[in-house]
Amino acid sequence: MPFLGKDWRSPGWSWTKTDHGWKRIVFFGHELEDNNKDIDLKELCSDDNENLFVGEVCELANTKRKKEFYNNNTKSQFVFRDKWIYVQKESTKERHGYCTLGEALNRLDFSSAIQDLRRFNYVAKLFQLIARSQLTSLSGAAQKNYFNILEKIVRKVLVDHYNPRLVKELLQDLSSTLHSLTIHVGRCVLVGNVNIWFNRLETIVKWQQELNNMQIPKQMYSGMTFNDLPLHMQSKILCKLSDACDIINLGQATPTLHILSENKTLWKKLCQFHFSDKPYCRSLGLTRNDNVDWKLMYYTLQKHYPMKEQYGDTLHFCKHCSILFWKDHHVALFLKDFGHPCTANDPDSCLMPISPQHFIDLFRF
Numbered sequence: 001m002p003f004l005g006k007d008w009r010s011p012g013w014s015w016t017k018t019d020h021g022w023k024r025i026v027f028f029g030h031e032l033e034d035n036n037k038d039i040d041l042k043e044l045c046s047d048d049n050e051n052l053f054v055g056e057v058c059e060l061a062n063t064k065r066k067k068e069f070y071n072n073n074t075k076s077q078f079v080f081r082d083k084w085i086y087v088q089k090e091s092t093k094e095r096h097g098y099c100t101l102g103e104a105l106n107r108l109d110f111s112s113a114i115q116d117l118r119r120f121n122y123v124a125k126l127f128q129l130i131a132r133s134q135l136t137s138l139s140g141a142a143q144k145n146y147f148n149i150l151e152k153i154v155r156k157v158l159v160d161h162y163n164p165r166l167v168k169e170l171l172q173d174l175s176s177t178l179h180s181l182t183i184h185v186g187r188c189v190l191v192g193n194v195n196i197w198f199n200r201l202e203t204i205v206k207w208q209q210e211l212n213n214m215q216i217p218k219q220m221y222s223g224m225t226f227n228d229l230p231l232h233m234q235s236k237i238l239c240k241l242s243d244a245c246d247i248i249n250l251g252q253a254t255p256t257l258h259i260l261s262e263n264k265t266l267w268k269k270l271c272q273f274h275f276s277d278k279p280y281c282r283s284l285g286l287t288r289n290d291n292v293d294w295k296l297m298y299y300t301l302q303k304h305y306p307m308k309e310q311y312g313d314t315l316h317f318c319k320h321c322s323i324l325f326w327k328d329h330h331v332a333l334f335l336k337d338f339g340h341p342c343t344a345n346d347p348d349s350c351l352m353p354i355s356p357q358h359f360i361d362l363f364r365f
Contacts, residue, residue: 010213083109084325087362101134101363102142104324110149113326114156118125118312124153124166126356131174133362140191147200154207161216168211175204227254235260239269242310244298269295274307311353320350
């Protein structure tokens with residue numbers, strides 16, 4: 001198939017029509033020397049120097065300059081705001097190619113997702129998994145978009161003071177990965193100039209310092225506070241927390257909360273929530289031994305089993321259409337729109353929530 005351009009024979013060359021057909025124009029030394037005599041020094045040093053080129057070379061140089069200007073003055077090369085993408089793992093007669101992790105990262109609207117508190121933890125955890133093992137599999141454009149969204153995550157935490165611990169862990173894992181790649185593994189696995197990666201390392205260190213120096217202002221309320229609630233209501237609220245670090249941090253606020261945070265029933269429910277489906281732990285809910293230290297049991301089991309992940313909202317995958325998408329709950333509730341053009345008779349039966357690790361596994365070929 002010929003090259004689909006203004007001149008399919010050879011893009012960037014100049015041609016002239018003769019009696020015997022088309023002939024490519026070749027400039028020899030004396031012709032270049034004669035042409036250079038007519039070039040003024042001021043014209044040569046000016047910014048508008050594309051007129052020095054001949055024919056289509058001028059257009060190619062101008063296009064290249066505009067592309068470099070765009071790439072240097074924007075943080076991301078992609079402005080996709082797709083709510084769904086087709087996940088293709090192999091080529092077929094109807095579709096050629098396949099979808100990669102970098103393409104999914106570029107096309108799915110993660111920039112808007114981090115503004116939703118239900119999706120913030122999900123995106124941050126996904127970026128943490130990418131930082132640990134999948135950073136080198138991203139293309140240069142996807143890596144650029146990754147750091148652009150990561151900067152928005154950090155800025156949101158600095159403004160809203162929302163879940164800084166998770167973002168600190170993300171930056172720590174990313175810093176360790178980049179340090180290992182640039183120092184120990186080798187620079188050949190990185191896309192782009194190594195100086196860019198050193199600048200990114202410096203930026204990560206700056207973000208870590210900003211998060212460590214972040215001061216959360218004390219909120220002044222004139223109405224009822226958490227401490228004004230009855231003790232049984234405070235205890236129920238503590239039982240709704242699924243993260244042990246949040247329970248411990250809350251227990252450090254007041255002596256009353258410290259006593260509630262050390263309750264054996266609270267830690268027993270926490271063990272049952274995270275580890276009840278594990279083979280060894282299925283009998284935990286049946287035991288009636290009051291001498292069990294459930295807090296110690298929790299941290300012991302944590303070393304051997306992964307904790308159950310819980311998110312307000314996640315990406316969904318349609319098994320019928322092989323489409324990965326963000327599900328808009330408000331639209332789905334009132335307009336019966338399931339977030340993607342599904343052709344199944346019962347779309348709800350085909351939907352499957354995707355955890356951050358499952359998202360990574362979808363693009364492993």
